[in-house]
Amino acid sequence: MTRTVLIIEDNPGIGELVRMQVTDLGMQAILIDRGDSGLERFRQDGVDLVILDLMLPGMDGLAVCREIRSSPGYVPVLMLTAKSTELDRVLGLEMGADDYLTKPFSVAELAARIKALFRRVDALSAREETEAEAGLLEVDGLRIDPVRRRVFVDEREVDLTAREFDLLWHFARHRGRVFSRAQLLDSVWGYNHEGYEHTVNTHINRLRNKIEADPAEPRYVQTVWGVGYRFMD
Structure with missing residues (x-):
């Protein structure tokens, strides 16, 4: 099945460059030059990757x-930015971006990042199929349904983002095991950019506010x- 990539980029030259590269990779490209219009198109479903300025x-x-990231399901986001400060990169990652590229970037690097993101998606899908076979996980008032990706605390359903659910499920499957922030970035986010461990802190704080x-x-x-952190033993 052909993958569909939504490109939200207002620079015509860069947008067309990205569109051509996505097409050369054998994928369908949709190019939109406004953030609000791009979000509206995303909500129509059928998007496998978002490349976002x-x-x-x-x-x-x-x-x-x-x-x-507040929408149901998981679609990877590759963020493009003309800014190269650490703060901008961190903000993008904490908002839920899976990876980022700083302009100007090479076509080869863009292609490599796209392929890497889809490898992560494929690996995640395979892992979810395996995990789903395990069925519900229940511990001390917390119930996790990996098939429907639903979480209940004392019979009250908790609304988690896709990343928050992945983080909780990772912890719950390894009860008592301690994970460093770098290990969590590798296992849950699929990358480990040195210096961004506080992204893990932010997500854990949000997760705790919802389930604790x-x-x-x-x-x-x-x-x-x-x-680091561990799930109750």
Whole structure:
């Protein structure tokens, strides 16, 4: 099945360059030059990857990325940015981008990043099929359904983003095991950019706020000081 790539880029030259590269990879490319219009197209479904500029008219790339990550299911996001400061890259990753490219970039590097993201998607799909066979996981009032990707705490359903669910499921499948931030980036995000471990902290704080009765005294996702995090043993 042909993959569909949504390109949201307002620079005509860069947009056309990306569109041509996506087409050369044998994928269908949809090019839109506004953030709000791009988000509307994304919500029509049928998109397998979003290549997203940071600075866009109508709605900026960070806002678009945040809306994509709050939607059901998981679609990888490759963020393009003309800015090269660490803060911009971190903001993109914390909003849920899977990877980023700083302009100017080479066509070869763009192709490599696209292929890498789809390898991660394929690996994730295979892993989810295996995990689904295990059925429900229940522990101390927490119930996780990996097939429907639903989470309940004391019979109350909790609305998690795709990344929050992946993080919780990873912890729950390895109860008692301690993971460093770098290990979590590798296992859950699929990359490990040095210096971005605080992205893990942000997601764990959001996850705790949703599943813990008292996020300051977490029952499920516990901190191991100086090392990382673990799920209750």
